[in-house]
Amino acid sequence: MVTRALLIPLLPLIAFVIITFLGKWLKEKSAWIAIGLNLVSTFFAFTVIWEVIKGAHFSASAAWLVINQIPLEVGIAVDPLAAMMLFVVTFVGTLIIIYSVGYMHEDPRYPKFFAYLSLFMFSMLGLVISPTLVQIYVFWELVGLCSYFLIGFWFEKKSASDAGRKAFITNRIGDIGFFLGIATFFYATGTMRFSDMTPELMHAHTGSTVLTLSALLLFCGAIGKSAQFPLHVWLPDAMEGPTPVSALIHAATMVAAGVYLVARLFPIFHAIPEASQVVAAIGTLTAFMAAFFALTQMDIKKVLAYSTISQLGYMMAAIGVGGMTAGTFHLMTHAFFKALLFLGAGSVIHGSGVQDMREMGGLRKSMPVTFWTFVIATVAIAGIPPFSGFWSKDEILASALESGHTVIFYTLVMTALMTSFYMFRLLFLTFFGKTRGHAHESPWVMTLPLVILAIGSIGIGLPGSPFMHHWFQNFISHHHEEIQMNTFVVTLSIATSLLGFLTALILYVIKTELPVKLAKKFWLFYTFSHNKFWIDEFYQATVIRWFKSFADLAFRFDEGIIDRAVNEVGWKTVWTANLKNWIDTYIVDGLVNLTGWMTQQTSALLRHVQTGYIHHYLFFMVLGLLIIVYAIF
């Protein structure tokens, strides 16, 4: 069973390796390799979750290195939470890969796209089954890297490559916090294993300042990955990537990682009220703010991007107020309907060729499958029963109310209202009204995933609903406190959803001239929302500008001092070398040459002795003989 669980992330990795090396020959077939291996992986995930439902809980690990006698482990651990994530990631991810076959079919880097998708799946699945903080960090970074590849996939466009870089760097800021959090956590408790993070361990460290700090730092990582305020700025820009990538990042992988991390570390946050307060506050603020921004966006994908940020804020808020199961439940349902929304938006873009909602309209006739699935997703996210979004959102609102955070509760209700409004606004602007251009329905490889996800969006909420006695919540956490159906919350929730729907209906179907007037009248709100509180501009003017000037300073230091010193050394070396060269040429070589020259000169003189005349030799011989005779006697 462990082997099977291990194969779940490894199969996409194998697909990545095969496509990377053989992509040139495989061409179109590389997609089928990715789909095939991911399907097998999905199948394994199904069997694994089946075993886990039956009560199995398996883990395996090996010591990687030992620090102060404490082993640092690598391995896998599958508990209910991880099993749920495995199921969601493989299922939704594989559908998105199938969808990409249709969406990317004309792309020149077609095989590479599937290689990246598979790598992304591998990273996310590896992250899910990590048993320690260090291992999760490794996969965390891999996920970030893959997001960089995929968001900047069309890197010929400057905006796309900028967006990839922005996502990567913004995440890096959060990851620094995450890394420091891991370090301080290890310092405080001496363990990195998730299985050690029990309430008992936390009890031993009650009131520890270091641990509080570490929890907040760990949350920094989640802020970056899950695009929470103030690091949410990368996510809307990430829309520059191909739409399947947006779906994958927003539904199954990447942003889910942050929520998953906080859910994993729930015992820590639960034990430190200050930290969970921060989580709840950031989550609520993000949820409200992003929903507010989504109200006035005109780009179909931008609306969905802010919607994702908002929904992630919801999940964070839920976990922050103690509703860990509610948060993870929403994570699962959201994965389905948000993937469906993005794929639907992709289908619309693919079919109509535009991304601005003002240029769309009346598409329900020409794209019936996309339309109906989109309706289901919209109803699900807006929180109208009995669709999945209702159950999970209701759960979150109930846990917010029960924990006694009234401000958070009402803010989330407001957010729900706005969510319902902007989603129906999107729906009406895109599919209703006048037809503004030619559009065609997408091929079956694209509509099939839509249909499957639509079924999922309807049904996936049921396991957590009162009809099944909150089976899902009990599955994820055994310590789950029973949440009663709160009539007040349910009524309020349905009322806000319907109110949002009706407002959108009036403004965008019945009295279509009204939005412009309202925008003029409430210009202050409109400008704030439309310009997203100028947060991007604020970062540009402060952090980025400071950073750039600091980088400029560092550059000048580099150029003026370090480079110059290096160059000086270089020049001096060249000068000395020239001197040595001169000495070599004229003195050392000169001496050698002089010896040779002198030898030549003397031999030129002496060679005249050798006349070659035999009688001369004879003469000298006799002469020599005589001299010898004379010397002897």
Added chain:
Amino acid sequence: MTIPLNHLLIFTSLLFLIGLYGALTRRNLVGILMSIEIMLNAVNVNFVLFAASLSPKAGQVFVLFIIVMAAATASVGLAIVLAIYRNQKTIYTDQINLLKW
């Protein structure tokens, strides 16, 4: 009657010097060879003389060997001269300077 040893030694010395003079002055290779033969003969005579005046007298036998050897060396010498002639078309030493550097 016996000729005193001194006279005979003077004779062989003269003979030797004549040969030496010839060897040094002649330019013809054959002449040089002949002069060398003269010097050889002078030495031979000297040999015989000392062998006769000193005992044992068997030393004279060696002179016969030397004569035979001289004949052999002369033939080798003449052969060299012949080879030089074929190569250089001359046997005059002042025209042959192949030994020069």
